[in-house]
Amino acid sequence: MYMYIDLNKKVMKFFVEFEKVWCGVLNIYNPYRDPWKIRISKCIPDFDGQAHKKYKGYQFVYDKLFIARSQSIPCGTLENLLENRHDLQEFPIFIKPRYGHKSASSKNCYKIHSFEELKRYKDIPNMMWSQFIDDTEGMTDFFIHKGTIVYQMTMKYSDTQHGVIADDWKYISPENKPPENIITWVQANMNGYTGVCNVQYRGTKIIEVGLRFSRGGAYLLTTKNHELIKAVNDLCENETWDYSNTKDFSFVPFYSFKCYTDSPIVYLYPQYLLDFIMKYNGCLDFYEWYFEPSGKTGMVFLQYLHEDYDKGMTLKNNIEIVFTITQYVVFLLILSSIISIAFNYKYKNQILIALLFVVISRFLNAIVSNYNLFNAQKQSFLH
Structure with a gap:
């Protein structure tokens, strides 16, 4: 639905225009353009x-209710289910936006275990339910x-x-x-x-x-x-x-790996450091900061490709550990800055300079990376 909000359209138009200049001046890697002949x-x-x-x-394919009914999967609109609760014989079910062209990634997608849990989502328009497919x-x-x-x-x-x-x-x-x-x-x-x-x-x-x-x-x-x-x-x-x-x-053949963290994300490594990590570990040309809330907690934050499963998985595990530790270190730095100002700590200027350096380095990425992170965090928070 966000694609149809005028404000978001204006923001995205600004990003498209300014992004080219920003990435050009800073020589930031574009995985959708730079590597391909x-x-x-x-x-x-x-x-x-x-x-x-x-x-x-062929617009009908974007109606997920049609998709489910065409396969005889138990399903219906959320509105009708709430009005006729006895029509549902078994939980869990899965609820999601009905129209695929109006929704974004996993927004408003939930596995529901009871009718009481279901009622929490009654005010979200154009939702559907279907049998939960455990596969x-x-x-x-x-x-x-x-x-x-x-x-x-x-x-x-x-x-x-x-x-x-x-x-x-x-x-x-x-x-x-x-x-x-x-x-x-x-x-x-x-x-x-x-x-x-x-x-x-x-x-x-x-x-x-x-x-x-x-x-x-x-x-x-x-x-x-x-x-x-x-x-x-x-x-x-x-x-x-x-x-x-x-x-x-x-x-x-190749593998696509996703990195995941349970910690709140307050910092992104500069694109140049990400480039070095990917090349040093033999990853393929396509990789990107990629943000996807996973249910109500946790976040996917990076996607990359590798031809070797073992090397790719080892890298994935290492990145997830170091990235999560980094988030807590930066959070402690922010907390230390607040405390040093509040108590007029004699090294407060040094702490603030360190924090400023960290904040600036986060933005040595494509603008859309930070924008997508903001949207994903907003989506996760609203869950």
Whole structure:
């Protein structure tokens, strides 16, 4: 819904204009632009709001209630459930915003264990409920030509998760395949469609569909298979696909790791330090500060890619420990500054200079990184 708030539009417009100057002057790395010799076509939507406007004949996929009903999953609107509580026979259930193009990440997504707990969310508009699907999540980017699936990239998720949203890692390989019933659903519902179709599912049940790439196309770019990227661009720009193409669309498999913390985030390392850590540990070109509240507590704060699972997991564990310790150290520095001023401590100037240095270094990042952190923290607080 935030995409339709005028104030937020103005803020984002300012960021887009100023971000280029800021990152240019400070030479800040842009993982969506800097590493790639070939880029994804601009005619492919980056966000669900854009895709919803562009593909008017397929807007129904953004109705998550339709998605659930099309698979005979027990579901309904939250409003109706609150009025007819006896219609629900079993908990837990999962509640979330009904319309995918109006919601952001995990905002207002909750696993509910009782009717009393459910009533706390009665004032949130356009919410739906469905049976809670206790299974491992997965995701596939389908590339479709006039209703025919011509290629797919499937991401296998870790079994371990934080809360109900965040995965520890994803495995992206040309050998991965989606469940057959997911393919069947896409073929049945995307008749005549040409473009990208991102499908998220738990087990064999679809939970969300979007008409854009996962992670802004970063996974496709990371394949570094120029023939594949060109073919997908041509598919979306010209609505054509060469069925006689015998070119190799394979790529080296890789993992996408997410770093998670339970501590409040008060500090981000400068982008230059993040660049050094990623390169020193053999990470792939795409990595970013990435903020996603995980339920009511905790936060995902970083995403990066690596070809080696063991090295990637070791790095993930080390980053999570050091990052969490850093948050408490900075918090103690802030507390020390307040106390030193209150009691006129003789070294207060030195403490304040140290704090100023820390505050300034946090902003040696893309402006959007700090803005996204603010939004994620606001979302987590409002939970």
